[in-house]
Amino acid sequence: MKFPLMRNNILREDLDAVIEYLKQEDPILTHGANVRAFEEEWSEWLGVKYSIFMNSGASANLLSMAVLKIRHPEGGEVIVPPLTWVSDIASVLQNGFTPVFADIDPHTLAMDTHKILAKITDRTRAVFLTHAQGFNGLTDELLNALRQRNIPLIEDVCESHGATHNGQRVGSFGWISNFSFYYAHHMSTIEGGMVCTNDPDVYQQVRMLRSHGMVREANDPAVRARFQQANPALNPDFIFAYPAYNVRNTEIGGILGRSQLKRLDANVARRADNLKRFLNQIDPAKYRIDFRLEGASNYAFNLILQKADNRLVQCVMSAMKESGIEFRRGSAGGGNQLRQPYLESIVPDGYHREFPETEHVHFFGFYIGNFPDLRNDEIDEICRIVNNI
Structure with missing residues (x-):
């Protein structure tokens, strides 16, 4: 591909940091000091007290829902978007909750605040909001309403590192937030x-x-002591509080994360500049340009047709393939999740049609790669290609 979705997301300096560590006589490879340091540095960058590093953003989704399940063993409803990655909805199902869907705001691609509030019932246990494609999906109205109703907000920030709301980084507003460090994201630990x-x-x-639900993984002595006192017949090193998982990351992931975090803010700024250049040039008669850019960190260029046009969308795909522009149709996750087979027994037949904004993106929306070393002349050429269709 002449214009890939991502290029050079792990730099020589990141690999050199790993190599220097491996030159030690007996380097620890499982999680250790570098994982703990990355967690502390990430917390400081984000503006939260605590962070826990693991093997993927999907595992972060899963454990967030597992914590919610500890508080609500009876189950209940979690409000989720139909335009998101599969693991957001799968983690809700895997923990015995019922997903309730709210359509998106076309200006942010996140759930529409008013549609979220309309779906809240006495069975609502949380709102699981995805900050899609680098946009800030929060509104003051949503935050205030959830606070007043004592409904926790869980933020999926996997595609939106560095996005802000009212100058504060998203991921620091919710009860819990999730991030991904997959290769194509704003920063990468390969998987993480x-x-x-x-x-x-x-x-x-x-x-x-x-870590398997092991009590010894708690770093609060009072927590460990409570479990040990309640279970005197058990070896203190092997008390399992929950039927849990093994989703730890490694020292190599921690080293890569610490190295990449140093340039994350500069990368976010470059991506935002790239997006503005892209939106200033694409043809507004064909494509949407009215996204809410305040606080956006931008994951990728969004190319969404103004109107449903089956002939034009086929021409767009053909032209991008012929020109070497890598793209994803339907945005992240393949478009409307309600059309996916894993939800066939969960939602009524034809339910996807009740979400017209998501349906439009599903058929007439794409994302194109945006990354820090994408040159201005490359952005200009992409715009020329899509405008000439």
């Missing part, structure tokens, strides 16, 4: 994810859930 929170109980629970 983070759960972030200001709640000390969540912090201890996620630490245990990450």
Whole structure:
């Protein structure tokens, strides 16, 4: 591909940091000091008290829902977007909750605030909001309403590192937030994810859930002592508080994360500049340009047709393929999740049609790669190609 989705997301300096570590006589490779340091540095960057590093953003989703399940063993409803990655909805199902869907705001691609509020019932246990494609999906109205109703917000920030709301980084507003460090994202540990929170109980629970549910993974002596006193017949090193998982990351992931974090803010700024250049040039008669850019960090260029046009969309795909522009149709996750087979027994037949904004993106929306070393002349050429269709 002449214009790939991502290029050079792991630099020589990142690899050199790993190599220097491996030159030690007996380097620790499982999680250790570098993982803990990355967690502390990430927390400081984000503006939260606690972060827990793990093997993927999907695992971060899973453990966030597992914590919610500890608080609500009876189950209940979690409000989720139909335009998101599969693991957001799968983690809700895997923990015995019922997903309730709210359509998106076309200006942010996140759930529409008014549609979220309309779906809240006495069975609502959380709102699981995805900050899609680098946009800030929050509104003051949503935050105030959830606070008043005592409904926790869980933020999926996997595609939106560095996005802000009112000058504060998204991922620091919710009860829990999730990040991904997959190769194509704003920064990469090859595979990796983070759960972030200001709640000390969540912090201890996620630490245990990450490592088989072992109590010794809690770093609060009071938590360990409580379990040990309640289970005197058990070896203190092998008390399992929860039927949990093994989703730890490694020292290599921690080293890569620490190296990449140093340039994350500069990369976010470059991506935002790239997006503005792209939106200033694409043809507004064909494509949407009215995105809410305040606080956006931008994951990729969004190319969404103004109107449903089956002939034009086929021409767009053909022209991008012929020109070497890599793209994803339907945005992240393949478009409307309600059309996916894993939800066939969960939602009514034809339910996807009740979400027209998501349906439009599903058929008439794409994303194109945006990354820090994308040159201005490359952006200009992409715009020329899509405008000439």
